[in-house]
Amino acid sequence: MRRIAIVGAGSIGCLLAARLTTTPAEVTLVARPRAAEAIGRDGITLATPLGRVSRVPIRVTDDALSAGRQDAVFLCVKAHALGGALDMLASLSGPETAVVPMVNGIPWWYPLGQPEPLGSYRLKSVDPDGTLWRAIPADRLVGSVAWVSVEGDGAGRIRHVDDQRFVFGDPLGRRTAAVEGVVELFSLAGFQARGSLDIRSDIWTKLWGNLAFNPLSALTGATMGALCVDPGTRTVARTLMEEARAVAERLGVRSAADIEARIAAAAAVGDFRTSMLQDMEAGRRLEIEAIVRAVAELGALAGVPTPTVETVAALVEMRARQRGGGPAGLAA
Structure with a gap:
């Protein structure tokens, strides 16, 4: 994956931006204006579990459209904020762009391809009006699970407390190039990443x-x-x-x-x-x-x-x- 965007400058978004910037990929962090200004000026300050502190310069913008189409977009916002990120996702996406929601809990796509009564069900708790289901093509989704503990201390300042495991999988249980590409990218960044056929x-x-x-x-x-x-x-x-x-x-x-x-x-x-x-x-x-x-x-x-x-x-x-x-x- 040559071009990737990370939407959201919270703790996880900043951790991914700081670590993935060390790979050959061109990484763009998309943040709110105030956070984008602070990170553009000061970079991301990352404290590791071993106590080392580094300042990482980051390509950051508050204008998703200016970043152009990406090979993958990582949605590092809370589940309830995904609807508000759809315009940014549309600006960053082409027909082959992989979409990787990095969210806690049960994702809106969970019923996809499942036996009844789940298969035709839409989760009202996480997607009450079906907006996410309609807006994000199922065939471009990469499911994810992040095993990582990170604390934030203001815009672009994070402390990586523990763990660095990530699991990625296709919602339909297929082996896909998108999943393999994301696993390879995270492995290059030094994360412990693996693919799963049962995400x-x-x-x-x-x-x-x-x-x-x-x-x-x-x-x-x-x-x-x-x-x-x-x-x-x-x-x-x-x-x-x-x-x-x-x-x-x-x-x-x-x-x-x-x-x-x-x-x-x-x-x-x-x-x-x-x-x-x-x-x-x-x-x-x-x-x-x-x-x-x-x-x-x-x-x-x-x-x-x-x-x-x-x-x-x-x-x-x-x-x-x-x-x-x-x-x-x-x-x-």
Whole structure:
């Protein structure tokens, strides 16, 4: 892949921009005007897990049209912000452009090619009016799962806390040149990248942790390590994972991951503030729909009760409303 664009200058977008710039690809970061100005002036300041700090010059713009057509576009925005990125995506895309949404939770394309009743279903929690389904061609999608912990500290300043694994796969389970190209690109950047013929299983394995720890951290203000150590929150996290596993299994997903092993892996990250906790503290909208509500929606479709998931969703939504709200009481 010769030309790639990264839409979104949050923690993940900046990490990808800084690392992928070391590859032969021509990388353009598309950001909001204020962030584009700061990053254009100062570059991206990246602190590594080993404590090394570097400043990386980046090609950045707030005008997607000026960047031209790309071989791949990485959408590094929250799931609820994807609709707002569609104009930028259209400016960056040609008929062969691979589209890689780097989002947490259940993606809007999840029902694509699945058996009924899922196959014809449209996820209201993440794509309520079908905008994403209509706007992004299914044959250009590359599904992704990011196993990486990154914290942001202002425009273009990030701390890479832990891990650097990425999984990519075609939503229809095919071996495609787009998936192979993205895996090769990330490998050249020094990431641990692999392709998957069952990307939905990988999504659920990652979602276990997001579902369990993101909303609990937003509710309590605790880091991931603290949530794993405390007996009460550890029990709630395990129950959330068990409900999610039951939904996934009813939908035909089989995962070799073990819940206790997943919790232990989260505990090993230590005092990391989850992305939802970072958003709560910064007054940003929370990823409740894709990470929590979508699991409950799929559970209802599959006939699997998810009482703890629904309880936690209601609590974190109330917490967000109490903090100050935008649409539906959630911070904008």
